[in-house]
Amino acid sequence: METPPVIEEAVLDLLRSRAPLARDRAELPDDLRLGSGGLGMDSIALVELLLDCEEQFGIPRPVELLEGEPLTVGRLVAHVRAAMAR
Amino acid sequence: MNGAARWAFDGLESGLARWASRQPRWALGGAALLGRTRNRLSRRWPSPDDVRALFPRLDPRAAARVAWSIGGLEARNRVLADCLRREGLDPLRPLVRGALPPLRPPLLLGTFHAGAVHALGPALERLTGPVLALRHGPLYTPRPPVEIVTTEGDDQRRAAVFQRALDHLRGGCFVVMALDVVPGAGLRVPCLGRTLELARGPFALARLTGAPIRPLVARWQGGGAEVEVGEPLAAGLQGEEIALATAAARWLEDYLRASPAETGLGLLRALLSEEVSPSR
Numbered sequence: 001m002e003t004p005p006v007i008e009e010a011v012l013d014l015l016r017s018r019a020p021l022a023r024d025r026a027e028l029p030d031d032l033r034l035g036s037g038g039l040g041m042d043s044i045a046l047v048e049l050l051l052d053c054e055e056q057f058g059i060p061r062p063v064e065l066l067e068g069e070p071l072t073v074g075r076l077v078a079h080v081r082a083a084m085a086r
Numbered sequence: 087m088n089g090a091a092r093w094a095f096d097g098l099e100s101g102l103a104r105w106a107s108r109q110p111r112w113a114l115g116g117a118a119l120l121g122r123t124r125n126r127l128s129r130r131w132p133s134p135d136d137v138r139a140l141f142p143r144l145d146p147r148a149a150a151r152v153a154w155s156i157g158g159l160e161a162r163n164r165v166l167a168d169c170l171r172r173e174g175l176d177p178l179r180p181l182v183r184g185a186l187p188p189l190r191p192p193l194l195l196g197t198f199h200a201g202a203v204h205a206l207g208p209a210l211e212r213l214t215g216p217v218l219a220l221r222h223g224p225l226y227t228p229r230p231p232v233e234i235v236t237t238e239g240d241d242q243r244r245a246a247v248f249q250r251a252l253d254h255l256r257g258g259c260f261v262v263m264a265l266d267v268v269p270g271a272g273l274r275v276p277c278l279g280r281t282l283e284l285a286r287g288p289f290a291l292a293r294l295t296g297a298p299i300r301p302l303v304a305r306w307q308g309g310g311a312e313v314e315v316g317e318p319l320a321a322g323l324q325g326e327e328i329a330l331a332t333a334a335a336r337w338l339e340d341y342l343r344a345s346p347a348e349t350g351l352g353l354l355r356a357l358l359s360e361e362v363s364p365s366r
Contacts, residue, residue, distance in 0.1 A: 035241040042271060043244035044290045047252060051294070066246035 007057070007084060011077050014056065015039070017050045030074025038072070046071070059083035093336040095124050099161060103168035110177040111168065111309040114162050118306070121161025122154040132156050132354055135215040140278050140357055141346045155347035156354070159201070162306060163350075166204045170226045175207050181310040182208040191215045191253040191316065192297040196265040196288050196319075198338055199350040202304040204309035207232070209304065210262060220247060220263040220287075248287060262302065263288050265334050266353060273328055277335040278342065280360040284334060289327035299330060301337050305348055316341075 016022045019039040030037045034046060041049065046066065053076075054061040062079045065071050098120055101256035125132075134149040137156070139191045144152060167176055182205055189195075195210075197203060203211050204225070208219050217232040224236055235247050251261045265284050272283035301316035319333040342349050 035245075041241065043241045045250045045288060046242065046245035047249050048294075052250070061249075063246075063249060066242055066249060071242055 007081050008033055008077050010056065011053070012073070014049060014052045015073065015076070018045050018052065028073045030072060030077070032073045034071045034073065034076070037070075049076075050068050054078055090282075091127070095120065099165060100168075101173075103165045106165055106169035107173040107177050113169075113218045114165060114181075114306075115309060117163045117165035117245070118158035120158075122158035124161065125154050125157025126150075129153075132351070136354065137307075137346065138360060140280070140349070140354065141343070142279075144346065149310065152346045156349060159347065160351050161308065163202065163204055166202075167225065170204060170207075174226045175211075175228060178205060179208045179211075181205070183307075183310045183312055185212055186313060187315055189213065189260070189300070191260050192258050192295065193260050194255065194288055194297050194299045195262045195291055195302040195315070196299050196334060197259060197262065197302050198266050198341075199264065199352045200338070200342065201345075201348040201350070202306045202311045203350065205304040205306070206262075206302065206313065209313040210260075213260055216254070216259040218251055218259065218261050220251060220261070222264075222267060227362055229313060244287075247292070251287075251291055252294060255291060255297045261297075263300075265301075265331075265336065266338075266356070273331040275328070275335040277339050278357055280357045281356060281358070282335050282338075284331045286327060286331075289334075290328045292321070292330055293327055299334065301334065301341075302342065303348070305345065 012028055015028065019041050021039045022028060034041050050061050050065065053059065057080055059080065060083065062083065065075060065079055099117060100114045102117045102120065109202060132153045134146060137149040137152045138144055141149065166178065184210055197206060207226065207228055210219060211229050213231065219232060219234045220237050221234050222237050224234065228234055228252050235250060237244055237247050254261050265288055266282065268283050268285050271286060273286050273289065274281050274283050288299060298318035300318050304311045304313045316337050319330050319337065323329050
């Protein structure tokens, strides 16, 4: 099983592959939003990112992440980490 | 047209909208007549020149008749939308004739802002399977098996709706959404000698799920509305979004060339705002 830092790096790699603005940043802080006001990912890119997480980590697609609060880097990483620990 | 005339036309249209819940056939017919007359008197939006800019093969008299008809179409659609907001689909159901051809899900039905776009609701209720319809803003509450979700909101909200549509198609159901409304970045494709920006969402859904897209339109005919379903759009070997979008625009172009009076004002405005591009 992957260790948490490895998971985090894998999630960030996925993020960089889907969000051009993420590639230009040296760091992706936890509170950085994925959508508007942050990495500017549009609706299709956000869903494709969640599909990537589902496929790469073998976890159920984190549907609930799109509901409620703005999706941030930290929320996505924490969710993937928790789902893999289950 | 002066302010008093505009006021009179607006007042008559409001009256027809209230009457539409009791006598929809007559009220909608009256709205079409009112819209035609208004356009004929004002010779504005669309003007015959606007129509000819898009359909240059029409002679001036034919273009004028198309402009009147578009004026009538818009007035009828405005009255219907107002009636739907007040009364729901009940007054409209008896006016939508015929059954849809046999359609097998998973299937994405793509609409355009052409013809009797608000009259599609009763036809969707006749589909044999769950239907998720995406719409910008609520208009009415449909009966099962149709559910309408709004695409209003920011990208994250739209992503949640997009994800629902994806799951719906993967679950073997129907999804209905407009192809020609662009909330975010769109796909620019040739249409009627211009460039039309289509929404990327439906084509991305088709790519991700493998579900076919079939065009869906309705037109006012006599006192009612008739629904037409196009053949599945050809996706090309790779199923690329741009290839599907180009096929959708080609279908729309053929439909509107055959029936220019079905061009909705929003569509007309979008097309006329673009530079002329080489026609196919």
